[in-house]
Amino acid sequence: MLSYILRRLLLLPLILFGVTFLIFSVYSLLSPLERLATYVNNPNALKSAAASERLIKKYHLDDPYPVGYFRWVGKLLKFNLGWSKVANEPVATAIAEKFPATLELVLYSIIPVVLIGIWLGVVSAVHHNDPIDQSLRIVAVIGWSLPTFIFGLLVLFFFYGVLGWLPPGRLSVWAQNIVYTNPSFHRYTGLITVDALLNGYGYVFLDALRHLVAPIITLSYVSWAYLLRIARSSMLETLRKDYIRTARAKGVDERTVIYKHAERNALIPVVTVAGMMIVQMLGGVVITETIFNFPGLGQWAATAAQQLDYASILGFSLLFAFIMVIGNLVVDVSYALIDPRVRLE
């Protein structure tokens, strides 16, 4: 298994190279004047043709493709990912600040997603075709088909607009002051709930948690509906297997059949799906972050793409490719660990 892991890790640089090369290729299809749009949002900035020329020269927008790409790679080797125009800071700093926000959101969301999704999937399968199953299927279909931006806005409207309980953003103004301007508050992890506890600021912890609930509800509902369907299908398939019939014939009680014999095996594909779901969520949850003004990776990357901020796009792609490769690897390894029939070679 170790050699398998090493071989997969050795592929990582190649994949990162391929991804960035591809993005740079697409970017190179634009003319220097089109690339100029990255630096000019306001036509006032281009008072004359000379002003355009200065910008093109300054940012090397007329460089041939290989020159531009290898200049970027050269900087990358010095750990310089460039400047994020959207975030107004170096790309590496932007990632370091935004990734923990997304991670915090995903970590809290994934708990209800996995627990509720799997549990309801099993319940649904066990009560196959009876009213419980039908109801859960309807709930799942709604969750799966309801656009996140509609569900998110409904959550925001009800829990903030009507009840005033769950405000948008990551922190209230007073808590923001403590976290960002109080020198005694150390940001150890960037996960505000964790840092608040480590610093002994219970009220900040509660405030951060309060701001997390609405995006978690939004993200969870959409995701667990998907997991419910996977878990249900897998469970139904397992329940039809011969060994289950044998267990029942032997007189094993139904609870043991379901939760000991069937569920464990049925969950193997679910683990794969859930693992990949986490990996994909770590790449940013654009709509949820935008609606709840949650300053994560997704919101940043989407804005960067809209504004042709290629340094940010490349930095984000590198990170996401890295997460995908490592995430896939972890899922594959855990799959092998869960199911002894699978051998990694």
Next chain:
Amino acid sequence: MKGKWLGIVLVAVLMVSSVAFAAVKNPNTIIEVTIGGPATMDPHWSYDTASGEVIYNLYDNLINYKGSSLKEFEPMIATKVPSKENGLIKDGGLTYIFPIRKGVKFHNGDILTPEDVAYSFRRALIFDRSGGPVWMLCEPLLGVDSIEELAVKVAGVKKYSDMFTTDKNGKKVLKPQYKKAMIKVVTDYVNKAVEVKGNNVVFHLAQPYAPFLSILAHSGSWGSIIDKKWAIAQGAWDGRADTWWKYHDPDRAKDPLYAKENGSGPFILKKWIKSQAVILERFDDYWRGPAKIKEVVIKYVDEWTTRKLMLQKGDADIVYVPPANLKEVEHMKGVRVIKGLPGLMNVVSMWPWTINAKGNPYIGSGKLDGNGIPPNFFSDVHVRKAFSYLFPYELFIKKALNGLAIRNPGPLVKGLLGYSDDPSLFYHFSIKKAREEFKKAWGGKVWEKGFKFKIFYNSGNDTRKMACDMIATYAKMINPKFKIEPVGVQWSAYLELYRTEKMPIFTIGWLADYPDPHNFIPTYMGSTGAYSSNFGKAYIEFAKKNVDPLIKKAIRETDPKKRAALYKKLVKIAHDYAISLYLYQNIVFHVERTWVKGWYYNAIRPGQDFYTLSK
């Protein structure tokens, strides 16, 4: 029974909500929720309104606009506003003298001196980043568009980059033979343009420049006064003539002042949380006395629904509302909407008199054969006039802009010197007149053969799309042979097409840099104007002969009445020659909670003046 309890709970919730509405939330903090976010804290880099708003509240200028006025000034760091009458404008408008206020403190406690003022402007001139705002200072003080242009002239080279080479480490260095000339740029030009004489700072202009005070008064950017000692300590230009090129046009990552400040303004930068919020704290030693409010938080929230709910819940005091959503807040409880505020932006559809035909698929066959247009299609005044009559201005303002706009007769916006409401300077929608002009155009060939071409708007801009759709629809209505296809393109593509002069008609806006006709007329009409320089050779020749002499005369004229008359003449030329299609000037509005006190409007100010606000 259950229904009864539910009713009681609902009433209780409503009562609690109404009590909450009545109480002022965060009484010591003003929270503005808007979009975007600042790009920098360096006044000499800043050229966007989000940065400008923050810098406006951190730094002071020599003078400022007086209240809501765009024409009157009040002293700030200077103790007097120069004028001919008080003897502080001399030599026929070539010398401006500013006596400097004593005892003004920077945020770190340093005392502001005339040397700081001179350093601020000299640093602005040598900093002059690409695509930045410093051309506005270069033009009056150095008589060029950029410091690079001046260096090229002084050194006698072809391009600024010719003076540089790369060393062993790949670092850009000045070739030794040009060092003398480069030093001269500062010693003979920059330092002489801004001098310290006793307690005064004296500006020597390269030419009389009527809007000079207006340029200096625009706060939030190039006119801000910075602390020389502090700036040098941060790594900004050391003030020496033999180093300036190392500090010229840096990358933003290398600009030492991009995330720091030490102004003398009413607020101190407490924290800039990139793309999320800016937190400002009251400066208690402010020379005009401390602000009423203790803290300011500017939050950047892109989603409109979120901003709306924050306003509704009282978590935001001032909110940016897109014009399309104005109705949603007009009757919101506890919210005040101030409408009818004239903005300083106009939107114009322009037609190059000579379109670049090289590889241009947008003009069809390139001939007047019904399947295209010749590259010089718009050089015929009858074509331009026909389109000017063809556009339903009032209907467009009503439908596309919900009435939040007014019309201008030419490129000059209402509120500026020389603006005229003279009805004879306006084109009015008239199918009949449009038809008559089309029949005269190109000796009747346009009417007989028809035409086919594409017109452009930047995609996502629905207002401009509607303008293009209206042009296309009415053209077809007049003559079915008139085929115009509106095309939406991304901003990046739009920029390229406009720069390469390939669009037969393109629509774009201009937001005032400073409130003076010189910021609008040359832009839309001058031979070197930001837009009009892209109208092709035929127009450039026309402008050199008919427009530029008047622009030059107007900029040098210090008598406002005579200046106004010159700009009226220019607007008449714009009308008579139908140089462009002047669509509208924006009307803006302001939305705030009713507990906010002290807000006033100034059209040129970037964002809010938090100094006057309280709750």
